[in-house]
Amino acid sequence: MYDPTVARLTYRALLGRRRAAILFVLPVLLVVIAVAVRTFAGSDDQVASDVLSGFAIATMVPLIGVIAGTGAIGPEIDDGSIVYLLSKPVKRPTIIFTKLIVAIAVTMVFSALPTLIAGLILNGNGQQIAVAYTIAALVASIAYSALFLLLGTVSRHAVVFGLVYALVWEALFGSLVPGARTLSVQQWSLAVAEKVGGSGAITSDVGLTTATVLLAAVTVVATWYAGQKLRTLKLAGEE
Amino acid sequence: MTTIEIDHTSRWFGNVVAVNDVSMTVGPGVTGLLGPNGAGKSTLINMMAGFLAPSTGTVTLDGRPIWRNEAVYRDIGIVPEREAMYDFLTGREFVVANAELQGLGGAEAQRALATVEMEYAQDRRISTYSKGMRQRVKMASALVHEPSVLLLDEPFNGMDPRQRMQLMELLRRMGAEGRTVLFSSHILEEVEQLASHIEVIVAGRHAASGDFRKIRRLMTDRPHRYLVRSSDDRALAAALIADPSTAGIEVDRGEQALLIQAVDFGRFTELLPKVAREHGIRLLTVSPSDESLESVFSYLVAA
Numbered sequence: 308m309y310d311p312t313v314a315r316l317t318y319r320a321l322l323g324r325r326r327a328a329i330l331f332v333l334p335v336l337l338v339v340i341a342v343a344v345r346t347f348a349g350s351d352d353q354v355a356s357d358v359l360s361g362f363a364i365a366t367m368v369p370l371i372g373v374i375a376g377t378g379a380i381g382p383e384i385d386d387g388s389i390v391y392l393l394s395k396p397v398k399r400p401t402i403i404f405t406k407l408i409v410a411i412a413v414t415m416v417f418s419a420l421p422t423l424i425a426g427l428i429l430n431g432n433g434q435q436i437a438v439a440y441t442i443a444a445l446v447a448s449i450a451y452s453a454l455f456l457l458l459g460t461v462s463r464h465a466v467v468f469g470l471v472y473a474l475v476w477e478a479l480f481g482s483l484v485p486g487a488r489t490l491s492v493q494q495w496s497l498a499v500a501e502k503v504g505g506s507g508a509i510t511s512d513v514g515l516t517t518a519t520v521l522l523a524a525v526t527v528v529a530t531w532y533a534g535q536k537l538r539t540l541k542l543a544g545e546e
Numbered sequence: 547m548t549t550i551e552i553d554h555t556s557r558w559f560g561n562v563v564a565v566n567d568v569s570m571t572v573g574p575g576v577t578g579l580l581g582p583n584g585a586g587k588s589t590l591i592n593m594m595a596g597f598l599a600p601s602t603g604t605v606t607l608d609g610r611p612i613w614r615n616e617a618v619y620r621d622i623g624i625v626p627e628r629e630a631m632y633d634f635l636t637g638r639e640f641v642v643a644n645a646e647l648q649g650l651g652g653a654e655a656q657r658a659l660a661t662v663e664m665e666y667a668q669d670r671r672i673s674t675y676s677k678g679m680r681q682r683v684k685m686a687s688a689l690v691h692e693p694s695v696l697l698l699d700e701p702f703n704g705m706d707p708r709q710r711m712q713l714m715e716l717l718r719r720m721g722a723e724g725r726t727v728l729f730s731s732h733i734l735e736e737v738e739q740l741a742s743h744i745e746v747i748v749a750g751r752h753a754a755s756g757d758f759r760k761i762r763r764l765m766t767d768r769p770h771r772y773l774v775r776s777s778d779d780r781a782l783a784a785a786l787i788a789d790p791s792t793a794g795i796e797v798d799r800g801e802q803a804l805l806i807q808a809v810d811f812g813r814f815t816e817l818l819p820k821v822a823r824e825h826g827i828r829l830l831t832v833s834p835s836d837e838s839l840e841s842v843f844s845y846l847v848a849a
Contacts, residue, residue: 316632386630387812394624540597
């Protein structure tokens with residue numbers, strides 16, 4: 308199910324591109340914000356929670372997910388270099404699964420790790436806030452990677468759609484329309500974090516059971532469907 | 547013995563028919579897939595390569611379907627037309643990755659790089675390669691598992707004459723070893739120099755098939771039209787029309803030239819200078835007026 312060569316090519320493609328700069332910029336920004344907030348506002352659980360949910364979970368994790376998820380396959384399909392993977396006796400779902408693992412790993416490293424560091428800076432993990440949001444980021448990394456990898460497989464405009472989903476649906480729509488929150492990776496991951504954090508520190512609109520089921524379902528279905536789409540992929544730029 | 551069998555295969559994209567009821571068998575040796583741009587060569591190769599499903603009909607490799615069958619890639623090597631190929635890798639890294647994906651390793655990759663004579667630049671990034679070098683590394687990646695079938699889409703595009711010669715030599719060798727080599731081209735001379743067997747595709751249809759002499763005869767036996775200017779057009783016309791290789795001559799007063807229709811290409815090309823010398827006529831212009839490949843193909847389709 309996992310092909311180390313596909314993984315190596317994917318890592319190098321992901322981290323070697325100019326787009327990868329955002330992977331480094333966003334975590335650095337989060338840590339800078341954390342240092343600034345701690346310096347000026349001191350250690351405050353509510354402030355820490357606001358920064359981590361407002362910037363780390365609502366903005367940074369989905370953005371990194373978009374870059375890693377779509378970037379793990381989109382550019383290869385766009386420029387046609389994926390033929391070198393497709394013309395090999397390697398099962399197409401193996402290619403997708405490997406790329407998913409790489410996207411998840413990259414998203415986790417660049418979003419969950421900085422979330423933990425920022426949380427420790429903000430209030431030294433008071434009320435388990437740093438750990439809780441880190442777990443939310445880890446959980447969200449999996450679902451976002453699967454979702455955006457599928458998007459990268461089926462659409463040539465995956466980054467645009469990914470950004471629209473991440474910023475408009477998750478951030479804006481989700482905060483205005485209560486129903487939209489039920490269908491939001493962010494809320495699902497917060498539901499998991501809610502159980503970890505101290506009482507009342509973190510809230511989610513979705514129950515833990517619902518959230519877990521939806522997270523697992525989205526990840527599995529998106530990955531399976533991406534594998535199917537890759538089996539019948541028409542290479543771009545032909546007729 | 548590995549044979550690709552295309553059986554009553556069509557492929558359409560929306561309303562556009564790219565390949566129209568084509569049947570052909572591609573066996574060992576070098577086969578040239580000849581046709582003008584847009585004729586459906588790439589679509590056909592993509593179906594043989596398993597990148598496109600036939601809309602109707604079947605494409606099989608020794609009886610096994612190629613579409614949605616990853617196992618066939620153990621026997622097929624593909625050199626795509628497009629340039630993109632993990633430019634951030636070095637040539638060696640790229641070929642090694644291709645070898646690993648075939649379940650092989652560095653030794654096979656090194657041998658393939660030696661076959662295409664790219665060892666001297668193998669540690670440079672592909673992004674620094676010229677077109678010809680890219681083409682050779684693509685070849686190495688396709689050869690790494692010593693496939694019995696090699697499919698190449700317009701492999702000579704953008705190559706300089708020396709690179710072209712090298713690649714032709716390599717493909718000839720592959721064919722002589724008993725591999726099934728199929729390459730597409732829109733240039734007749736390329737195909738003629740290399741392929742012992744030619745398949746001609748025009749407007750999605752299978753227009754002709756056979757060895758190059760047969761195709762060449764079809765192409766040269768068709769009426770040829772020439773535009774000729776000389777020191778004495780009418781005297782030249784009178785002398786030429788006496789010979790059976792000339793079917794008709796028109797004096798084009800606007801162009802100040804003769805429009806000659808020749809039916810026997812070989813004989814006419816010998817006749818024209820001889821007649822001119824005998825009658826002391828100087829030839830000022832001799833140009834084929836319909837030598838474009840399109841006209842050759844349209845003749846073939848009608849034939």
